[in-house]
Every structure is written in structure tokens, then in C-alpha cells.
Amino acid sequence: MHQKKHRLTPLAIMTAATFAWSNPALANETVSTFYNGADAIDIYVPPPENQTNGVCAAFLEPGINSIIGNYSNNWGILVESLSDGTVLYSHNADRYFIPASNTKLFTTAAALQRLNPYGTIRSRSIGEWITVTNQRSNNNYAEVLFRFIGGAKAAKTALSQLGVNPNGYRLADGSGLSRRNAATPRAIVSTLKAMYHAQGKDIFLASLPVAGMSGTLRERMRYTPAQGMVHAKTGTLKGVRALSGYVEHPRYGTLVFSIIGNHPRLSGKVLSKTIDDIVVQLSMLMPCE
Numbered sequence: 001m002h003q004k005k006h007r008l009t010p011l012a013i014m015t016a017a018t019f020a021w022s023n024p025a026l027a028n029e030t031v032s033t034f035y036n037g038a039d040a041i042d043i044y045v046p047p048p049e050n051q052t053n054g055v056c057a058a059f060l061e062p063g064i065n066s067i068i069g070n071y072s073n074n075w076g077i078l079v080e081s082l083s084d085g086t087v088l089y090s091h092n093a094d095r096y097f098i099p100a101s102n103t104k105l106f107t108t109a110a111a112l113q114r115l116n117p118y119g120t121i122r123s124r125s126i127g128e129w130i131t132v133t134n135q136r137s138n139n140n141y142a143e144v145l146f147r148f149i150g151g152a153k154a155a156k157t158a159l160s161q162l163g164v165n166p167n168g169y170r171l172a173d174g175s176g177l178s179r180r181n182a183a184t185p186r187a188i189v190s191t192l193k194a195m196y197h198a199q200g201k202d203i204f205l206a207s208l209p210v211a212g213m214s215g216t217l218r219e220r221m222r223y224t225p226a227q228g229m230v231h232a233k234t235g236t237l238k239g240v241r242a243l244s245g246y247v248e249h250p251r252y253g254t255l256v257f258s259i260i261g262n263h264p265r266l267s268g269k270v271l272s273k274t275i276d277d278i279v280v281q282l283s284m285l286m287p288c289e
Helices: 010-022 057-074 100-114 126-135 139-149 151-160 185-195 201-207 268-283
Strands: 005-007 030-036 039-045 075-081 087-091 230-237 240-249 253-262
Touching: 057 075, 057 087, 057 253, 057 268, 075 185, 075 268, 100 126, 100 139, 100 151, 100 185, 100 201, 100 230, 100 240, 126 139, 126 201, 139 151, 185 201, 185 240, 185 253, 230 268, 240 268, 253 268
Parallel strands: 005 030
Antiparallel strands: 030 039, 075 087, 075 253, 230 240, 240 253
């Protein structure tokens, strides 16, 4: 057994831990002491036969803080456990942000409460309307649904009956194209949690794109631990990127999250990469044993 001492940032600490758990070429048993300011953190590296890929849950908060870095005021993030409501990470969770197409989550959730899930609109099933709206982020389908259920007031009434705080979001349209839409990460997470048990659950969950596999997430997070594990709705406007949904985690059960970035001077590529980096970390969580 040997020790190494390094002074590292929180992100470097989390990166070192990730490397330690995932690199089978390391020594059989190692304790590396990392220093973050005055605080020392011992990272246990198990022998190769006991190593698995993952990120120690204790490093999630400093890791995400480092990912959003100097632009933390431009991000709203909330991550909760579906089973018991434990908050794994929260940052600006009650601040209003422009949600872009994450607005469609409110629209489709409300539609599944207001309409017969097995009914039709214009000879197409409600399920098809919901699927096209979320999988393809189709604005026209979203607006038709929004009008069909009776607009913003009717949507808020339906979601309030599920326990979603009507003061947590503002709906100017059903698609998210309007910059007058606003939502807090908490309101989106509340909607997602409610829909996991509400009428139309199966249709709603099946409508969400899957990381690296389908819909608007087909090309994102491919060949990462998040592929196939994350079901979520994207949001895209100039200076706005959002992703909200579920991580079906093998150790922690279902995690519900909302990540919204509003920054007019950052490129969409940078905003999307920030979101994907955070979600990959969520998918790699493991106990700190």
C-alpha cells in the first residue's frame, strides 16, 4: 500500500476517483489522498477483480459545480430520487428559466390528463400525438395538443390536480418556441415525478427520446454509460439548452432530473456538452465503498 498526495480542484478529485475505479491497470490496493484546499479526501482503489466503472456519489456535487464553473448563475439543475424524494443535487432549482422545448413536457402531461389516452385527434391516436411531440420535438403537434386541451389555463388546472405548483411555470404556448415561457427546474421535476404514476404513464414515458438511441437524443451520449439509460426531453433555442427526464439507474433506481442552461453568449454546442457531461456523471453514480 502506498500514498500519493495532490492538491486538486473538485472536478479533478471526481475525475481521479472515476479513473481510480475504472482503471484495471492500477496497483492491487491503493489509498490516494487528495487535497481540496485544507480538506483531505482518501480515495480507496480496490483490487482489479473488485473494480467497476463509476463515480463516487460524494463527489457528485463538487463535480457538477466544476462542470458549470464560472457560468453557474446561468444554470438551473435539480436531481431527485423518484422513490423517496432525496435530493442528489440542486442549483437554482426555484429560479425561472426559458425552458425551450421542455415546455412540451407540460403540454403532453396535461394532454394525457385532459384527454382519453386511447382517444383520437384528427384520426390519429393521442399516443401518436404525444410520441411525435416529444420524440421529434414537433412544434406543430405540440400546438395542436395545446389548443385541443384548452390552452394554458386548462393545462395548469390539469397539472395542479397532479400536485404540480402552478406558480412554478408560465405557458405562453405549447411548444416552447416563445421566449415568454418560463419554468423552474423544480416544476419540471415535479411534473416528471407525477407522470411516473399518473394516467397515461406508459404513453408519456415511451414518448421520451432515449440517450444514444432515439429521437432528438439519438446522437447524444452515444457510447457512454448514459446510452440507453436516460429517457429525457430536449430543449433548444438560441442561447438555451435544456434536458429533463429520467435516469434508470441500476443502483439508485429511477432518478428524475431537470437541467436548464440560459446563456446568450455560449454556443449551443457548449451548452449541450455541459448537459451531457452532467447526465453521464449521474449515470455513473456508485456508493463510496
